[in-house]
Structure formats: C-alpha cells, structure tokens
Amino acid sequence: RKEVEQDPGPFNVPEGATVAFNCTYSNSASQSFFWYRQDCRKEPKLLMSVYSSGNEDGRFTAQLNRASQYISLLIRDSKLSDSATYLCVVRGDSSYKLIFGSGTRLLVRP
Amino acid sequence: DGGITQSPKYLFRKEGQNVTLSCEQNLNHDAMYWYRQDPGQGLRLIYYSQIVNDFQKGDIAEGYSVSREKKESFPLTVTSAQKNPTAFYLCASNYPGQSPTGELFFGEGSRLTVL
Numbered sequence: 265r266k267e268v269e270q271d272p273g274p275f276n277v278p279e280g281a282t283v284a285f286n287c288t289y290s291n292s293a294s295q296s297f298f299w300y301r302q303d304c305r306k307e308p309k310l311l312m313s314v315y316s317s318g319n320e321d322g323r324f325t326a327q328l329n330r331a332s333q334y335i336s337l338l339i340r341d342s343k344l345s346d347s348a349t350y351l352c353v354v355r356g357d358s359s360y361k362l363i364f365g366s367g368t369r370l371l372v373r374p
Numbered sequence: 375d376g377g378i379t380q381s382p383k384y385l386f387r388k389e390g391q392n393v394t395l396s397c398e399q400n401l402n403h404d405a406m407y408w409y410r411q412d413p414g415q416g417l418r419l420i421y422y423s424q425i426v427n428d429f430q431k432g433d434i435a436e437g438y439s440v441s442r443e444k445k446e447s448f449p450l451t452v453t454s455a456q457k458n459p460t461a462f463y464l465c466a467s468n469y470p471g472q473s474p475t476g477e478l479f480f481g482e483g484s485r486l487t488v489l
Contacts, residue, residue, distance in 0.1 A: 268416070272414065298477075305462075305485075306482070307464055307480035307481060307482055307483050308417070308464075308478075308480055310477045310478070351416060351417075361419065361422075361432075362419075362478065364409075364416035364417040364418075365416050366414060366415050366416040367416060
C-alpha cells in the first residue's frame with residue numbers, strides 16, 4: 265500500500281463547478297498535511313497547509329480526518345486557471361521527510 | 375530576488391555518462407533536498423541535507439551522489455549506475471524547524487533525458 269494515495273483523475277469539470285479531491289495516508293503518526301499545486305512541466309508550489317480544524321483560503325477549503333486518515337480539498341466556483349495537478353503531501357516520522365502523493369489532475373473547461 | 379536556481383533546465387546524456395545537476399539557493403535555508411518525478415507519479419526523495427557537510431539518503435539514493443560543501447549549494451550527480459535516469463529532477467529547500475514544517479521552495483527543475 266502506498267503511503268499517500270490519491271485518485272489520479274483527471275477530473276473534468278465546467279467553469280463554476282465545485283470539485284473535491286480526497287487523499288488517504290497510511291501512517292497514523294503523521295503530523296502535518298499539505299496540498300501543493302503543480303502546473304504542467306513546472307515545479308510544485310504550496311497551495312495550503314491542512315489544519316485539524318479545517319481551513320479555508322478563498323475558494324479553497326481543506327479538511328483533515330485523522331480517524332479515517334484522509335484529507336480533502338474542495339474547490340468552489342472553479343476557474344480555468346485552476347487546471348493543474350494537485351499533490352497531497354504528508355510529513356512522515358522525520359521532520360525532514362515529506363511524502364508526496366502521485367497527484368490528482370483537474371481540467372476545468374469553458 | 376530570493377529563490378532556488380537549477381541548471382541546466384534540459385539535459386541529454388548518453389548511456390554510461392555521469393552528469394551533475396546544479397542547485398543554488400539564496401534563501402539562507404538550512405535544509406536542501408533532491409526529488410525525482412516520473413510521469414504520472416509523485417515526487418520521490420533522492421537525498422537531503424540538513425546542514426553543511428552532512429547529507430542523508432532518501433528513498434531512491436542508488437545511482438546518485440551529492441555534496442554539501444556550502445550552505446547555498448547542493449549539486450546532484452546522476453551516475454552511470456542509475457539504471458533509469460530519464461526523469462524530472464527537482465531541488466528544494468526550507469527551514470527544517472519552521473512550523474508547521476512543510477513549505478518547500480522548489481527550483482524550476484532539470485529534465486534529464488538519456489539517449
């Protein structure tokens with residue numbers, strides 16, 4: 265079983281749609297969780313950290329469910345510019361080791 | 375502007391040749407990392423370094439070597455022992471003690487193709 269698993273997609277949605285991604289992790293001792301965004305053939309960039317209480321940044325909402333060991337990302341009112349791959353990232357046992365999921369690809373169409 | 379610079383951006387190599395990828399940062403970060411990304415896959419950690427003159431193997435270190443002689447620099451050598459070196463290589467850095475430890479700052483990547 266992979267340490268961090270994501271649905272690879274692609275999720276193909278119209279502009280304005282709401283879309284949600286889930287990510288599961290295997291290490292119950294994981295402490296920190298993040299969503300990164302990666303555009304095609306570019307480097308990943310931090311989208312948002314995920315806090316236990318859930319957090320929101322504009323159209324983006326991240327949730328953490330420790331009991332079920334999954335995190336989610338909700339995007340409301342999708343824009344064409346949201347088209348990218350979204351990487352779920354979990355900090356493992358070592359503070360230096362971040363484990364990346366393989367990413368979920370989102371395509372927003374006009 | 376502060377950031378991470380990787381070079382070259384594209385590199386072609388013949389089988390059996392070693393190649394060195396450069397990574398320089400002026401963010402004054404203590405920790406630096408090398409990741410490899412293959413199509414449709416997540417990033418896999420090759421090596422990381424917490425301080426100068428110290429580095430640790432990641433999950434896929436075989437066939438790679440690194441050095442950390444200066445805080446700003448963390449070059450990666452892909453040796454001929456690496457069986458499948460064609461990939462996208464990403465260098466990153468951060469303050470390991472920042473809370474929550476997580477935000478990595480990435481370079482733009484080096485795309486290596488073995489002919």
